[in-house]
Amino acid sequence: MFKKNVVASFLLILVMLLAACTEGTNVDGPSKKTEGSSDSDGGDKGALIIGFEADATTLMANHDVNYTTDTLIRNIYDPLIDREGKTGDFVPVLAEEWKNIDEKTWYLKLKEGVKFHNGADFNAESVKYSIDYILNEENGSFYRSRWANVSEVVVLSDYEVEIHTSVPFPSLIQRIAEDLLIMEPGYVEEVGIEKASREPVGTGAYTFVEWSRDNHLKLKAFEGYWQGKPQINEIEFRIIPEFSARMSAFMSGEIHMFKNIPVDSVEQFDSDEVKQVSSSRINYLALSNLVDGPLKDVKVRQAINYAIDADELLETVLNGYGTRITGPLSKINADYAETKDYGYDPDLAVQLIKEAGYSPEEISLTLDTPSGRYPMDSHIAQAIASQLQSIGLNVKVQVNEWGQHLEKIQKRETGDMYILGWGPAFDGQSTIENLFTQNAPYSSFYHEDIEKEIMEVNQLFNQDERHAGYAKIQEKLVEQAAWVPLWQQADLYAVSKSLNFSPRVDEKMNVFEMSWN
Template identity: 85%
Template sequence: MMSNNKFLLALFLIVTLLLAACTEGTNVEGDSSSSPDSDSNAANSGPLVIGFEADATTLLANHDVNYTTDTLIRNIYDPLIDRDPQTAEFIPVLAEEWKNVDEKTWYLKLKEGIKFQNGADFNANAVKFSIDYILDENNGSFYRSRWANVEEVVVLSDYEVEIHTSVPFPSLIQRIAEDLLIMEPGYVQEVGIEKASSEPVGTGAYTFVDWSRDNYLKLKANEDYWQGKPKIEEVEFRIIPEFSARMSAFMSGEIHLFKNIPVDSVEQFESDEVKQVSSSRINYLALSNLVDGPLKDLKVRQAINYAIDADELLETVLSGNGTRITGPLSKLNADYAETKDYRYDPELAVKLLEEAGFKPEDLSLTLDTPSGRYPMDSHIAQAIASQLQSIGINVEVRVNEWGQHLEKIQKRETGDMYILGWGPAFDAQSTIENLFTKEAPYSSFYEENIEKKIKETNQLFNQDERYAGYAELQQELVEQAAWVPLWQQADLYAVKTSLSFSPRVDEKMNVFEMAWN
């Protein structure tokens, strides 16, 4: 039976979709309008070409916690469990059913008769192999911290597995749905990790053709796909990091689809070429206390919160495309709780800095940002720097290529602050555990008592107690000024009219769901 939280989440998602709206634009770099025959190269006779903001770091499943990697490889591999593209409810894929045997045991029944793209059988051994890959410290999977409580995967039969955990793990199904993709054990063992990372084999709707790193990934339809032959024969994910370049490629007919239209350029598109959906992804300014510097001081972090006018940034830089947040979760998250808002108060910011022993002009901070990954990300970073500089703080903005940006975060090599998005996330644990614990790869904040409470809350099977625990954590993280929360992202897609495509709230681009009109 659907819980109240899940019902409300589903209802909210549907309402949000119905209320989605387009915004005005002002100007654009490059071509300001499409030519009369701009669709001529984007006809439905050739490959579908999707302009994508960054490349995958690997094509191996279960290794890299990264939206760009995950989006591309989900066309090659299948999950055991997915989410409905609109309601976010769990739906079966390779798993037929699942149940909680006790607080430390989960049972999954798998679908039969499914083949990998190389003809091997999908079965319980493939599930065990894929999870064991995450758990094996030697593999260096960035998912490992998310699965640390999994003790053992037991094969009960060819199509049944049990997952045993070391502590109660009530959110294991979320982890399976959001993280786990199934690899072909025999293939990986035969060719080795390196080749499997660049020439993957899964059970998915599309098979690998060619990958030119940072240029393109080409796939073709898996004609024997267990859910039916895909409607689109060929697809190319073309890597185009810059907003303006993606837009120019769309206007000239080189690509059919891209995400994150520059918000100041929406009016340059035909109205039926623009689709919008509210994402459950949140964007924030990390204030890292994991690197040495003044942001280890609570009052300095609070001062920065008071010195940044996030409402002005949302209105002026993003043209209102987004929903303001005051805490670590989006309003589409089932565990969302209202939190205190740090109002814009530059005078209080200066006072807090002085109480911490700093004059604003004596502070020199660094701010790392990607460019082209999130809507107007580097522009946001420059605007934040300007707001901080207006009270005397010196800020150096460092613009990173996306892969470099992630690597700097993982290695704790960023400056004092950095721009990042997180999601899509539909439950509190997937955000709070992964961004506010010491060892999680993308964390920017650690406080011993908060981490202890996170671990305790994660183990609560009682939904009311679990919700209350996460609500308290959200309040504490705001009081600790762990971030400057910015907004819940609004996703703007450019879509050629020749393509049937419906944006998902989880941002996945599953080509199997698309078709030519």
């Protein structure tokens, strides 16, 4: 029989050893600032410098489904609809109003008098162009699968559009708010997609200055911005992949802000430099049945769920910074339904593996993880590997640079398992359709009957029926052990005392909302 306290003690020792090897917590690393140091008080309060974990893959709007890309370019482009930073409720931006005409038709009235950075007018043609860019298969947009049900965008007038869909598409407003940014058609057509991807033009609060790939992105305030000139004149997103390096840069005053403070380093910061919010992002261990291997067997996937003590990981590796989830959605999600918790039962895990026709020692698995993208991500991966090894499985951890990690997932080139987060995650469809259907870019799981059910529920306009449908799907995904659900992420920001910044539940860093104190 396996004893939980023995495994937990072993896991704790492992985590302590890992932490001791982490630059950010090494005794030779950065020390807590002393009073009066000239560090993160903002210097001359000229350029706001944000330490960021990874670079954008492109500066083209509507192309890459990637948090790092999206966060940077949302300072250049505006959406039609956004979410309120604390509640996640929809708020108008370039669209003043919207309504559902019928189950396949949506109407949007647009804001007048808005200018792009190059002086061109924002209008209905730019909305049509931006959506058509997603729909055009030749452009290779990773958003395309999320918009596949849109059949046509009709320009009614300079500031009115209709969006027609091939099937009922009740979640179109979610797609508009979470995906769509507005490009300037004339500029893209004039310079071409390649240049527009490097030197973008939008209607946003900041205009492009310079992009040194994997080093920095520099922007300046757009004086003609329709909501008024931004209070911060210049921005530099400085790309610093390692936690420890971002922390050092903050402590020495080189940057004013960074996200994802290492949870074992929070006490090194002054209390008024740390800001926390429960993110809409969920973290999980994907158990891929899209690649060949033993995880195609549901009993092996269920066994892995029983063999991983997620509560122990949350407590020992993340120091409790997170909220445990047991299914594919968190409680902040409008379509959340309570699901079974597998719990920790390594003996049952071994039994299921044997029922699947294996002995644990016969199974060798690869676990892909990024390093520095999510809180303690590579540490979590190593701790998971330790838990699985304790029942006899052979697990190799593969650490990837963030861009490489995403590319491997998109190309189905990961190992059997991988660490990933997903957000913002406010509604069921945006998570379930994108992560549990065969052709979605970041999916790790496919089941023919479940996919059919997903597509049927997606078309339900009746909210009670829709919610009930997603509840059944969540239950089936848990039964099929499509993932090992881990937790709803707690976002920890280090913020200069000179900067006025309130974290958003959707993790966006819209600098127009910030100011110097």
